[in-house]
Amino acid sequence: MTAVESPADGVPLASATGRWVLACSVLGSGMAMLDGTIVTIALPRLGEDLGASLAALQWTVNGYLLTLAGLILLGGGLGDRYGRRKVFVVGVVWFALASALCGAAPNSGVLIAARALQGVGGALLTPGSLALVQSTFRQQDRAKAVGAWSGLGGVAGAIGPFLGGYLVDGPGWRWIFLVNLPLAAAVVAIAVRHVPESRDRTASGSFDVLGAVLAALALAGITYALISASGEPSPLEIALPAVAGVVCGWAFLRTERRRTSPMLPLSVFSSKLFTSMNLVTLCLYAAIGGVFFVVPVQLQIAAGYSALRAGLATLPVTVLMLLLSAPAGALAQRIGPRWPLTVGPLVTACGMLLLTRISPGSSSYVLDVLPAVVVQGLGMCLFVAPLTATVLASVEVDHAGVASGVNNAAARVAQLLVVAALPLAIGLSDQAYRSPHAVDTAFGKAMVICACLCVAASALAFLLVPSGALDKAADEGAPVRPECTAHCGVTAPPLEPGSPSTQGTPGTG
Numbered sequence: 482m483t484a485v486e487s488p489a490d491g492v493p494l495a496s497a498t499g500r501w502v503l504a505c506s507v508l509g510s511g512m513a514m515l516d517g518t519i520v521t522i523a524l525p526r527l528g529e530d531l532g533a534s535l536a537a538l539q540w541t542v543n544g545y546l547l548t549l550a551g552l553i554l555l556g557g558g559l560g561d562r563y564g565r566r567k568v569f570v571v572g573v574v575w576f577a578l579a580s581a582l583c584g585a586a587p588n589s590g591v592l593i594a595a596r597a598l599q600g601v602g603g604a605l606l607t608p609g610s611l612a613l614v615q616s617t618f619r620q621q622d623r624a625k626a627v628g629a630w631s632g633l634g635g636v637a638g639a640i641g642p643f644l645g646g647y648l649v650d651g652p653g654w655r656w657i658f659l660v661n662l663p664l665a666a667a668v669v670a671i672a673v674r675h676v677p678e679s680r681d682r683t684a685s686g687s688f689d690v691l692g693a694v695l696a697a698l699a700l701a702g703i704t705y706a707l708i709s710a711s712g713e714p715s716p717l718e719i720a721l722p723a724v725a726g727v728v729c730g731w732a733f734l735r736t737e738r739r740r741t742s743p744m745l746p747l748s749v750f751s752s753k754l755f756t757s758m759n760l761v762t763l764c765l766y767a768a769i770g771g772v773f774f775v776v777p778v779q780l781q782i783a784a785g786y787s788a789l790r791a792g793l794a795t796l797p798v799t800v801l802m803l804l805l806s807a808p809a810g811a812l813a814q815r816i817g818p819r820w821p822l823t824v825g826p827l828v829t830a831c832g833m834l835l836l837t838r839i840s841p842g843s844s845s846y847v848l849d850v851l852p853a854v855v856v857q858g859l860g861m862c863l864f865v866a867p868l869t870a871t872v873l874a875s876v877e878v879d880h881a882g883v884a885s886g887v888n889n890a891a892a893r894v895a896q897l898l899v900v901a902a903l904p905l906a907i908g909l910s911d912q913a914y915r916s917p918h919a920v921d922t923a924f925g926k927a928m929v930i931c932a933c934l935c936v937a938a939s940a941l942a943f944l945l946v947p948s949g950a951l952d953k954a955a956d957e958g959a960p961v962r963p964e965c966t967a968h969c970g971v972t973a974p975p976l977e978p979g980s981p982s983t984q985g986t987p988g989t990g
Contacts, residue, residue, distance in 0.1 A: 491618050494619075494625060502677075503626060505610075506569075506611070506614050506630055510606065510607055510610035511636070511637030511638075512606075512664045513602075514634055515637040516603070517638065519642065521542065521645075522646050523654040525782055526788060527592075531588060532589075535911055537589035538914070540589075541596055542900050546893055546897040546900070549601075550600075550696075553890055554886050554890055556605050559688070560608070562680065563680065565613050565679050566678045568609050569612070572605025573602070573668050575598070575601060575605065575606075576605075577661055579602055584659040615627065627964040632966075635968055638971065642792035646787070649788035649789075689742065689743055692733060692743060692745065693744055695729050695732050699726050699727070699733055702722040702724075711909070745887065749876050754950060755876055758871050758875060761946075762868065765895075767899040767934050768899075771900075774903065775903065776791075777791050777792075777795075784840065785917075797854045805859070809862045818867040818948075819948040821863045826936065826938040826939040827935065830936050830939075832853050832857025834929070835852055835856055836928050865975075869963045871951065873963060882978055889974055889976050907923040963977055
């Protein structure tokens with residue numbers, strides 16, 4: 482790999498090198514974002530082809546989320562130490578090889594294992610792509626470059642459901658994974674030829690591998706217990722993994738408290754506002770994760786939509802977020818974050834309740850689906866940018882990148898847990914997801930649960946978020962204006978790089 486070092490004062494965004502770096506980072510992060518939205522569209526067809534149970538479909542989603550959520554906080558730190566381009570390229574290659582294994586999987590067991598490997602690659606390339614942008618461009622171009630990275634990368638999330646539906650209905654579900662191979666080849670070629678290497682010369686200390694392992698084991702144990710409970714297991718089959726998960730979680734917190742360079746610096750939770758915002762994040766992204774897990778199943782199994790139509794059905798959500806997230810962020814800066822964070826989840830909850838109109842008799846997309854996804858999208862536009870701004874404003878400037886990484890990981894943990902718990906809560910188990918009647922009955926319950934989670938998030942925001950949170954932080958010099966202003970990812974809040982002066986990257990520990 483060519484050892485090209487980044488210029489000391491950074492690269493101009495308008496230069497040829499700058500354009501190549503932006504293209505490389507956008508394609509890399511977009512590949513991972515694409516995978517976050519494309520797989521759920523394929524679940525019904527995938528289950529039919531592989532004869533998979535509902536539990537296997539849950540693990541197809543959660544295998545990826547488990548390793549991604551457990552390791553993403555380490556990704557930025559590895560790049561700082563060993564070279565941001567190098568770690569990014571390793572993540573892209575890893576992701577591509579795991580995607581090839583997913584596409585060739587002969588059964589659900591191999592697919593789940595391959596999805597877990599995909600998550601490892603995603604944990605390296607997602608923060609790595611942002612680290613490339615943050616470290617390569619000169620200071621006066623950095624905010625514009627990060628904004629472009631966020632907005633252009635989000636387009637991949639927008640086209641994911643459409644592309645997934647097209648591939649599932651056309652060449653088959655395996656191509657939702659195989660499509661990553663040419664993208665990865667292009668990213669690696671650009672990175673090796675055009676992207677300068679950079680690293681943090683002051684980075685020192687050991688990596689918190691033990692913390693990452695304990696976090697992943699804690700999530701795995703609790704997730705396994707929740708998914709198993711929706712079948713007909715013995716009490717011991719539920720109790721053992723649940724207890725193991727709780728013990729690993731306790732050991733994780735104990736380890737993080739004692740380490741000098743922890744993966745998750747618990748000191749950030751000394752801010753009551755930061756802790757409150759992460760509780761709001763858990764509720765909101767559990768609700769969103771639940772919706773985007775069950776809606777494609779309802780549309781295809783109960784309403785008889787093709788995979789392509791099901792993918793197109795939710796496209797207005799991401800389009801609205803892409804268009805309106807920046808104005809919503811500006812509104813929060815003017816009036817404060819409290820009301821957007823209170824009203825936005827309530828509007829989103831209304832959209833989720835409107836989704837209950839989707840049924841086996843839903844023949845009109847315009848009447849039965851479109852109003853619901855538009856209302857949901859408008860609600861999400863209201864709260865995503867204020868959520869990120871308030872998270873950044875709740876900690877000291879030097880911890881902004883870490884705070885963003887923690888908040889992003891919290892959203893992924895929320896989705897991991899809701900995908901595991903929701904089928905149990907709505908009574909959908911084993912092969913019942915193949916029955917239109919069973920799916921339709923469970924779907925209504927799911928939307929009510931997701932709407933209630935949004936209402937809980939709204940109540941928490943109203944009670945715990947002061948209207949002047951951003952004004953107070955601005956007086957203290959905190960980075961209250963997120964650089965990722967245009968964001969349409971539905972899987973997690975945007976990763977923010979933190980203060981340019983500190984060169985911090987999300988997940989550095």
